[in-house]
Amino acid sequence: MKIGVFDSGVGGLTVFKYLEEVLPSYDYVYLGDNLRAPYGGRDDQTIYEFTRQAVDYLFKKENCQLIILACNTASASALRRLQQEYLPTLNDPHKRILGIIIPIAEAVPRLSKRGKIALIGTKATVKAESYDEEIAKAWGAVRPTEKMYLYKEAAPLFVPLVEEGLLKNRATKFLARQYLRPLKKHRPDTLLLACTHYPLLADLLAGIMGKSCRTILPGPIVAESLAEYLQRHTEIDELLSKGGSRRFLCTAPPQAFNNLSSRFLGYGVAAEQVLVG
Amino acid sequence: MKIGVFDSGVGGLTVFKYLEEVLPSYDYVYLGDNLRAPYGGRDDQTIYEFTRQAVDYLFKKENCQLIILACNTASASALRRLQQEYLPTLNDPHKRILGIIIPIAEAVPRLSKRGKIALIGTKATVKAESYDEEIAKAWGAVRPTEKMYLYKEAAPLFVPLVEEGLLKNRATKFLARQYLRPLKKHRPDTLLLACTHYPLLADLLAGIMGKSCRTILPGPIVAESLAEYLQRHTEIDELLSKGGSRRFLCTAPPQAFNNLSSRFLGYGVAAEQVLVG
Numbered sequence: 377m378k379i380g381v382f383d384s385g386v387g388g389l390t391v392f393k394y395l396e397e398v399l400p401s402y403d404y405v406y407l408g409d410n411l412r413a414p415y416g417g418r419d420d421q422t423i424y425e426f427t428r429q430a431v432d433y434l435f436k437k438e439n440c441q442l443i444i445l446a447c448n449t450a451s452a453s454a455l456r457r458l459q460q461e462y463l464p465t466l467n468d469p470h471k472r473i474l475g476i477i478i479p480i481a482e483a484v485p486r487l488s489k490r491g492k493i494a495l496i497g498t499k500a501t502v503k504a505e506s507y508d509e510e511i512a513k514a515w516g517a518v519r520p521t522e523k524m525y526l527y528k529e530a531a532p533l534f535v536p537l538v539e540e541g542l543l544k545n546r547a548t549k550f551l552a553r554q555y556l557r558p559l560k561k562h563r564p565d566t567l568l569l570a571c572t573h574y575p576l577l578a579d580l581l582a583g584i585m586g587k588s589c590r591t592i593l594p595g596p597i598v599a600e601s602l603a604e605y606l607q608r609h610t611e612i613d614e615l616l617s618k619g620g621s622r623r624f625l626c627t628a629p630p631q632a633f634n635n636l637s638s639r640f641l642g643y644g645v646a647a648e649q650v651l652v653g
Numbered sequence: 654m655k656i657g658v659f660d661s662g663v664g665g666l667t668v669f670k671y672l673e674e675v676l677p678s679y680d681y682v683y684l685g686d687n688l689r690a691p692y693g694g695r696d697d698q699t700i701y702e703f704t705r706q707a708v709d710y711l712f713k714k715e716n717c718q719l720i721i722l723a724c725n726t727a728s729a730s731a732l733r734r735l736q737q738e739y740l741p742t743l744n745d746p747h748k749r750i751l752g753i754i755i756p757i758a759e760a761v762p763r764l765s766k767r768g769k770i771a772l773i774g775t776k777a778t779v780k781a782e783s784y785d786e787e788i789a790k791a792w793g794a795v796r797p798t799e800k801m802y803l804y805k806e807a808a809p810l811f812v813p814l815v816e817e818g819l820l821k822n823r824a825t826k827f828l829a830r831q832y833l834r835p836l837k838k839h840r841p842d843t844l845l846l847a848c849t850h851y852p853l854l855a856d857l858l859a860g861i862m863g864k865s866c867r868t869i870l871p872g873p874i875v876a877e878s879l880a881e882y883l884q885r886h887t888e889i890d891e892l893l894s895k896g897g898s899r900r901f902l903c904t905a906p907p908q909a910f911n912n913l914s915s916r917f918l919g920y921g922v923a924a925e926q927v928l929v930g
Contacts, residue, residue, distance in 0.1 A: 411699065412689065419906045422688065533824070536813045547810075547824035547831075554824075629696045 377615050378403040378623075380440035382430050385413035385626075386633055387535070387572030388446030389640035391476065394595035395444070398603050401618040405438045409652060411627035414535055415449040416498025416571070423500060427454040428462050429653035431473060435466060437650075438623070441615045442472040444602065448497055448570045448594070451475030452504035470615055476594050479601035480568060481510035485518035487592060488566040494559040494589070495528045496581075497570035502530040507570060527562050531555040531574075538573045539636060549580060556584050567591045576639065625650045654718035654892050655680040655900075657711035659704070662690035662903075663910055664812070664849030665723030666917035668753065671872035672721070675880050678895040682715045686929060688904035691812055692726040693775025693848070700777065704731040705739050706930035708750060712743060714927075715900070718892045719749040721879065725774055725847045725871070728752030729781035747892055753871050756878035757845060758787035762795035764869060765843040771836040771866070772805045773858075774847035779807040784847060804839050808832040808851075815850045816913060826857060833861050844868045853916065902927045 379399075381392050385408045392406050409415075409430050415423050427450040434440040445451045455475040463471060484493060495507055508526055515524040534555075537548045559567070567585050569575055575593045582591045606613040624647035626633040638644040656676075658669050662685045669683055686692075686707050692700050704727040711717040722728045732752040740748060761770060772784055785803055792801040811832075814825045836844070844862050846852055852870045859868045883890040901924035903910040915921040 411695075417909065418688075419908070422905060532817055533810075533813055533819075536810055540809055542810075545828075545831075547827045550824045550827065551822075554822075628699060631696070632694065 377439050377441035377617060378405050379616060380404075380431075380434035380438060380443035381406045381446050382427070382434060382443055382450070383408050383445075383447040383572060384415040384426075384449060385410040386539075386636045386640050389637060390572045390575045390593070391444070391446035391595045391598050393641050394599035395602065396622070398599035399606070401620050403617045403619045403621040405434065405440060405623040405625065407434055407438075407650075407652070408624075408626040408633055408647070410633050414498070415447065416500050416532065416535060418449075418500060420453045420500075420504075423450060424454040424457055426653065428458060431458060431462070433650070433652045435471060438625075441470065442474065442612060444598065445473065445475045446572060446598070448476060448501045448572065451477045452497075452501045452506040455506075470612060472612060474602070474605070476598045477506050477510050479598050480570070480592070480594055481507065481514045482601070483592070483597045484511050484566065484568075485515050487590065488524075490565045491515065491519070491522055491524040492562060492564040493524065493526045493566045493568060494562065494564035494585075495526060495568040495570050496531045496534075496555060496559070496574065497528070498535065499530045499532055501570050502528045507568075525562070527559050527564060529555055529559050531571075534571065534577060535573045538576050541639065543576055543580070548577070552577065552580055553584055556581065560585060564589055569593055624648070627652050654716050654894055655682050656893060657681075657708075657715060657717035657720035658683045658723050659707050659711060659720055659727070660685050660722075660724040660849060661692040661703075661726060662687040663816075663913045663917050666914060667849045667852045667870070668721070668723035668872045668875050670918050671876035672879065673899070675876035676883070678897050680894045680896045680898040682711065682717065682900040682902065684711055684715075684927070684929070685901075685903040685910055685924070687910050691775070692724065693777050693809065693812060695726075695777060697730045697777075697781075700727060701731040701734055703930065705735060708735060708739070710927070710929045712748060715902075718747065719751065719889060721875065722750065722752045723849060723875070725753060725778045725849065728754045729778045729783040732783075747889060749889060751879070751882070753875045754783050754787050756875050757847070757869070757871060758784065758791045759878070760869070760874045761788050761843065761845075762792050764867065765801075767842045768792065768796070768799055768801035769839060769841040770801065770803045770843045770845060771839065771841035771862075772803060772845040772847050773808045773811075773832060773836070773851065774805070775812065776807045776809055778847050779805045784845075802839070804836050804841060806832055806836050808848075811848065811854060812850045815853050818916065820853055820857070825854070829854065829857055830861055833858065837862060841866055846870055901925070904929050
C-alpha cells in the first residue's frame with residue numbers, strides 16, 4: 377500500500393521533496409487538485425468537500441494506506457472533519473490521514489527561543505484557528521511555565537507571485553515587506569511559513585525578518601515527523617510497500633503542473649491527469 | 654425571458670454595470686462561477702466544459718433567451734465551440750450566446766487612429782487567436798488599405814491584485830510598468846483591456862501608456878453593441894421581458910462575491926449560491 381500526498385496544486389511538492397529525501401524507499405502517489413486550486417481563498421465547506429473527494433480517490437483508486445495533507449489550507453480547515461466524519465466510513469482501522477499543522481506545532485516549543493511566533497499563510501489558513509490551538513497545546517505540554525504569543529498575517533499574493541516565478545521581482549519584495557511589517561513589529565524569534573508555496577520565498581522573507589528570527593519550512597519538519605510516526609506505529613508501517621515508486625497525478629491537464637514541478641521539487645515530473653469528484 | 658450575463662467570477666460586473674446603464678429595462682440574471690475561478694490560467698477543454706455548464710444553467714434554470722459571455726477568457730476560448738456544438742442541442746433558433754470579443758474587435762477600426770493596437774489580458778486570452786482573427790477581420794472590412802498591428806501581453810498578476818484591492822499599491826504599479834513595457838515600445842495608439850478585471854486599473858494603465866494612447870474598456874462597447882443588436886434583431890428583442898429585475902448568482906458561498914461586488918459594480922449585491930455542473 378502507498379503513501380498518498382495531497383495538495384490543492386503544486387505547492388505540496390515542497391513537502392514531498394523532503395518526504396522522499398527522509399523516507400526514500402516507500403511508494404508514493406502525489407495528487408494535486410490544480411483544476412480547482414487555489415483553495416486558499418475558499419470557504420470551509422468547499423475546502424472540506426474538495427479535500428474529501430481527493431482523499432477518497434487516493435484511498436480507493438490508488439491503494440493508499442496513509443495520506444499526508446501537504447496543504448496548510450486543507451489541514452487547517454478540513455482535516456479534523458475528515459478524521460471524524462469521513463475516515464470511519466472506510467471501515468478500516470489502519471487507514472490514516474495526517475495533516476501538516478500538528479507536526480509543525482509540535483516542533484515550535486523546540487525551535488522557538490522566546491515563544492514569539494509569527495505565521496504567514498493563505499487567508500483560509502490564517503482565519504482557521506488550527507495553528508493557534510495546536511501550537512498552544514504543544515507549547516503547554518513542553519514549556520507550560522513560559523508565555524507564548526502567536527501573530528498571524530495572510531499573504532494572499534504570494535501564491536500567484538510564486539507560480540509566476542517572480543521570486544526576486546521588486547513587486548514581490550515590496551509586498552513581502554508590506555505583509556511582514558505588522559509581524560515584524562512584535563519582534564518574533566520564529567517565522568512559520570504556513571503555506572507550501574512560501575519556501576520558494578524563504579531567503580527573501582528571512583532577509584526581511586533579520587538574523588534574530590528563524591524561518592521554519594514545513595517540508596523538513598513534516599518528513600521527520602512522519603519518519604518518527606512510522607517508527608512508533610509499526611502496524612501501519614508494515615502495511616506500506618517499499619518499492620521506491622513515485623506517481624504524480626493532477627486534476628487539470630498536466631502541462632502547467634509539469635512546468636512548475638521543477639521549481640518546487642528540484643526535478644521535472646510527468647504527471648497524469650485524473651478525474652476527481 | 655431574461656438576459657443572462659456570465660463570467661468566471663466578479664469581473665463581468667464591470668460589463669454588467671454598463672449593460673444596465675444602457676439597457677435598464679430588461680430583466681437580467683448574472684452568474685459568476687467563482688467556485689472555479691479564475692479561468693485565465695486554465696486549458697481550452699476545461700474552459701469550454703465549465704462555460705457550457707454555466708450557459709446551460711442560465712438557459713434551462715433561469716429562462717434566459719440570450720447570454721452574454723462577459724468574460725474574455727470564455728469568449729476567446731469557448732464561444733465558437735458553444736455556438737457550433739452546444740447551441741444546436743437546444744433546438745430553439747432564437748437562443749443566442751454572444752461574446753465580448755467581436756464587439757470590441759468591431760470597435761477597433763473606429764477607435765484606433767494609426768492601427769497600432771496593444772492588448773493585455775489573461776494567459777488564456779492572449780494565447781487564443783480570437784482577438785487577432787476578429788480584429789483583423791473587422792479592420793479589413795473597414796480600413797482595408799491601411800496596415801494594422803496587434804501586440805499582446807499577458808498580465809496574470811492583475812486579477813489577484815485587483816481582487817485584493819491593491820489598486821494603488823506600489824507592487825501593482827511596478828508590475829503594471831513591467832507588463833506594459835514590451836507593448837509601450839511599439840508606441841501603440843490604443844490599449845485594449847481584454848480582461849474584465851482590468852478596468853479597475855484603467856487610470857494607472859492609462860498613466861503609464863501616456864496621452865497618445867487611448868484605453869478601451871470592454872463594458873461601454875459591449876453595452877452599445879448589445880443595444881444595436883437588439884434594434885437589428887427585433888425577433889429576439891420581442892422575446893425579452895422588460896421588468897427591470899436583477900438577479901445575482903454565484904457558485905461559491907456568496908460572501909466573497911458580495912464583498913467584491915461594490916468595487917466592480919458601484920453598489921453591493923446579495924448574490925445567491927447555486928450548483929452548476
